[in-house]
Amino acid sequence: MGQTLTEKILDDHLVEGELETGEEIGIEIDQVLTQDTTGTLVWLQFEALGLDEVQTELAAQYCDHQTYQFDFKNTDDHRFLRSAAGTFGAYFSRPGNGICHNVHKENFAAPGKTLLGSDSHTPTPGGLGQLAIGSGGLDVAVAMGGGAYYIDMPEVVNVRLEGELPEWATAKDVILEMLRRLSVKGGVNKIFEYTGPGVESLSVPERTTITNMGTELGATSSIFPTDEKTEDYLARQGREDKYVELQPDEDAEYDDQLTIDLSDLEPLIAEPSMPDNVVPVSEVEGVDVDQVMIGSCTNGGYEDILPAAKMLEGRSIQPDTEMIVAPGSKKASEMLAREGWTAEMMAAGVNYSEATCGACIGIGHVPGSDSVSLRTFNRNFEGRSGIEDDNVYLCSPEVATAAAIKGEIVDPRNLAEELGDMEAPGFELPDAYEGAENDIITPDDPVDDDLVKGPNIGDVPLKDELDADLEGEALLKMEDNITTDHIIPATQDILMYRSNIPKLSEFTLSRVDDSFAQRALDSDGGFLVAGENYGQGSSREHAALCPMYLGIEGVLAQSFARIHKANLFNFGLLPLEIDAEDYEQIEQGDDIEVVDDVAEAVRSGQEEFTVRVNDDWELTATLDASEREREILADGGKLSHTKKKADSGSGAPADD
Ligand code: MIC
Ligand code: SF4
Numbered sequence: 001m002g003q004t005l006t007e008k009i010l011d012d013h014l015v016e017g018e019l020e021t022g023e024e025i026g027i028e029i030d031q032v033l034t035q036d037t038t039g040t041l042v043w044l045q046f047e048a049l050g051l052d053e054v055q056t057e058l059a060a061q062y063c064d065h066q067t068y069q070f071d072f073k074n075t076d077d078h079r080f081l082r083s084a085a086g087t088f089g090a091y092f093s094r095p096g097n098g099i100c101h102n103v104h105k106e107n108f109a110a111p112g113k114t115l116l117g118s119d120s121h122t123p124t125p126g127g128l129g130q131l132a133i134g135s136g137g138l139d140v141a142v143a144m145g146g147g148a149y150y151i152d153m154p155e156v157v158n159v160r161l162e163g164e165l166p167e168w169a170t171a172k173d174v175i176l177e178m179l180r181r182l183s184v185k186g187g188v189n190k191i192f193e194y195t196g197p198g199v200e201s202l203s204v205p206e207r208t209t210i211t212n213m214g215t216e217l218g219a220t221s222s223i224f225p226t227d228e229k230t231e232d233y234l235a236r237q238g239r240e241d242k243y244v245e246l247q248p249d250e251d252a253e254y255d256d257q258l259t260i261d262l263s264d265l266e267p268l269i270a271e272p273s274m275p276d277n278v279v280p281v282s283e284v285e286g287v288d289v290d291q292v293m294i295g296s297c298t299n300g301g302y303e304d305i306l307p308a309a310k311m312l313e314g315r316s317i318q319p320d321t322e323m324i325v326a327p328g329s330k331k332a333s334e335m336l337a338r339e340g341w342t343a344e345m346m347a348a349g350v351n352y353s354e355a356t357c358g359a360c361i362g363i364g365h366v367p368g369s370d371s372v373s374l375r376t377f378n379r380n381f382e383g384r385s386g387i388e389d390d391n392v393y394l395c396s397p398e399v400a401t402a403a404a405i406k407g408e409i410v411d412p413r414n415l416a417e418e419l420g421d422m423e424a425p426g427f428e429l430p431d432a433y434e435g436a437e438n439d440i441i442t443p444d445d446p447v448d449d450d451l452v453k454g455p456n457i458g459d460v461p462l463k464d465e466l467d468a469d470l471e472g473e474a475l476l477k478m479e480d481n482i483t484t485d486h487i488i489p490a491t492q493d494i495l496m497y498r499s500n501i502p503k504l505s506e507f508t509l510s511r512v513d514d515s516f517a518q519r520a521l522d523s524d525g526g527f528l529v530a531g532e533n534y535g536q537g538s539s540r541e542h543a544a545l546c547p548m549y550l551g552i553e554g555v556l557a558q559s560f561a562r563i564h565k566a567n568l569f570n571f572g573l574l575p576l577e578i579d580a581e582d583y584e585q586i587e588q589g590d591d592i593e594v595v596d597d598v599a600e601a602v603r604s605g606q607e608e609f610t611v612r613v614n615d616d617w618e619l620t621a622t623l624d625a626s627e628r629e630r631e632i633l634a635d636g637g638k639l640s641h642t643k644k645k646a647d648s649g650s651g652a653p654a655d656d
Helices: 005-013 036-048 072-088 100-107 124-128 137-144 171-182 204-217 228-236 302-312 330-338 341-348 397-406 412-419 501-505 516-522 542-549 562-570 580-585 598-604 627-634 638-647
Strands: 014-016 024-027 031-034 058-062 091-093 114-117 131-134 149-152 155-162 190-195 221-223 256-261 268-270 278-280 291-295 322-326 350-352 372-375 391-394 470-477 527-530 554-557 574-577 591-594 608-613 617-622
Touching (some): 005 014, 005 024, 031 036, 031 100, 031 137, 036 072, 036 137, 036 638, 058 072, 072 091, 100 114, 100 124, 114 137, 124 228, 131 221, 171 268, 190 204, 204 221, 291 302, 302 330, 302 341, 302 397, 322 397, 330 341, 397 412, 470 516, 501 542, 562 574, 562 638, 574 617, 580 617, 598 627, 627 638
Parallel strands (some): 031 058, 031 114, 114 131, 155 190, 155 256, 291 372, 322 350, 470 527, 554 574
Antiparallel strands (some): 014 024, 024 149, 268 278
C-alpha cells in the first residue's frame, strides 16, 4: 500500500511505535524553534534537565512577540534568550527581526525535515514540505536535548485542490473556507495533506498562509507536496540546495478526504470572535471600519503586503479609518522599503510598524472601545486584541485594504467596479529575498557564552508525585472552546511575567473570573470543569503550569485541544474526559472526589475513573493516555519524571 507524504516523512524519523492512527509514536526532530514568550521557560527547563548543548541539526531562538520592550522585564527576557542561544548553541534572531514563522521560512525551513516549535503556528513551513508541529516548551527542550517527540499518530486527511483562484480570492479564503466547513475543532488530531491539480497554481507563500492557519482548525499539522514552485522559492532565497522532491504515492490511502474547487472561492471573512465564524464578505458589506491591520505570521509577508501597497498606490485611506502595516519580517520590510512601496503606503495614510507579533496578542494598536477592526491575522478570540468586547474580523490583505479605502467592509470586487481603475493586484514573489542580513546571530559566533538572568527570571516550579487521593472543589466551570488566551492572556501587562510563574499565576483565568487565582490559592487543591475543546489556541505551557502552581489537581472536560492536553501531562495535572450530561450536572462549587487510588490507577493503565460529586452522585470519567504519559503524570510532570529517570540511571535526560 502506498504512503501519504506525512507517512513518508514520519517513517524517515520514526524511533518508536508504528504508523497506525491513534497509536503513540516517537519521532526524531531535526529542527526546533522557540520565541521570546515561550522560550524563556524552554531554556530554563533545558538548564534544569542538566543539558548543556543543543543536539538537533538546528535550533533557532526568535524575539518577536514583545519587541517594543515596554518594560525592563521584556528586555531582560531577550537578553537571557540571547545568552541561552549563545551558551547552548542556537541561532538567535534579534528583537525586531521578525515573527518566528516568517523568519524561519525565509532562512531555515527545509522540505522533508521535522520541526518542533513552542508556538502553535509552527506548522507554517508545511507549505514547503516540512513536517512541522507546535508543542509546549518542555517538549521542545527535551527534543533539543536529543529526545524524541511523542504524539498519537494523527489521521491524515487529503484536501484535494482543484481549479485556480479567481481574481480577488486568495489563499486566506482557502483556509477560511476550511474553517467554515470544519470549525475550530475540525482538525484535532489530524494532519491535512493538500494534493490535486490546484496545488501547482499556488506559490509557496500562499501555501504557507494555508498551513499556518491550519492551526485554527486544531490540526496537528498541514503539509503540501514539493514541486518547481518550491524549488523556485528556495532558489530566490539562495537555498536551492535544500530542495527535495516530495510527493505522496499515487495509491496512498487517506483516513478522510475533502475537495475544494479553488475557482468556486470568493472573498471571505471571519466575523467576531472565532476564526470559524466565516461568511462571504458580501454578506457583511457596509459595516463601518475603524481600524485595518495587515501583518502576522499568516499574512505579513512581502507577498502579502505588496498587494495592499499596489491597491493603495495613488489613493488615500478614509480619514476615520486607521491602517497599520506590521510586516512579518525585517527582510520583507527592507525589501518593500528599497522598492519604494513603503513610501507609497505611507503617502496613502498607512502607519508602518516594526516587524513584530505585537497587536496580534494585544500589544500595541489595541482597538478603541466599541469599534471594528479588520485584520489579516489568524485569531480573533474575544479580548485577544487587548480590549474585552472587541469586534475583530479576519480576512485577506485585499479585503482589509479595500475596507481602509472605503471606510467600511466592502467586497473588493465591488470596490473595484465602483472605482473603475483598481485592478486585482495578484500575487508576486520578489526576485531575490535579500535584506536584514545582520539580524541573526549564529551559534558559531555567539555574543554571550554564559546565562544572563535578570531579577524577574525565576525557577521552574516542580510538582510532587500524584497522590492516591484526589479531591477538591470544582473551582470554575467553563463553557466550550475555552482558549489558552482565556487561561493566561498574552497582553503586555501580563506577558512580562512569563518568566516569573508565581506572579504570572495571579492572572490565571482572570478573563473568565478574576477571583479565581485567589480562590484557588485559598483552597486545598481543586478542579477545573470545561466543555468541548478545552485549551484551544496557543501552545503556551503556562496555561498548565500556572494552574498547577495554584494547586489545581485536574481538569474535567468534554474534550481537550491537543497541545494543551500534552501540557497538562507535562505539568502533572489529570485531564479527565466527561460526557455532556455529566458536564451539565456538575456545578461550580461542587465537591469532587476521584474515588480510586489515583496514583496507582494512573500507573496501572486504568481508563475509567469514578468521580463522586458532593458525596451524592457519581460519574465515570475517562483518562485517555499512553503508558509514557501515565508515568509522566504520576511522577508529577515531565521535568520531575525525566530527572527521576536520569537519577535512577534508567535513561539519559533526553530519553523521553
Ligand atoms: C499566539 O498566537 O497565541 C502565540 C502568542 O503566538 C502563542 C505562543 C505564546 O503564547 O507565547 C502560540 O500560538 O503558541
Ligand atoms: Fe505571533 Fe500572532 Fe503568529 Fe502568534 S499568531 S506567532 S502572536 S503573529
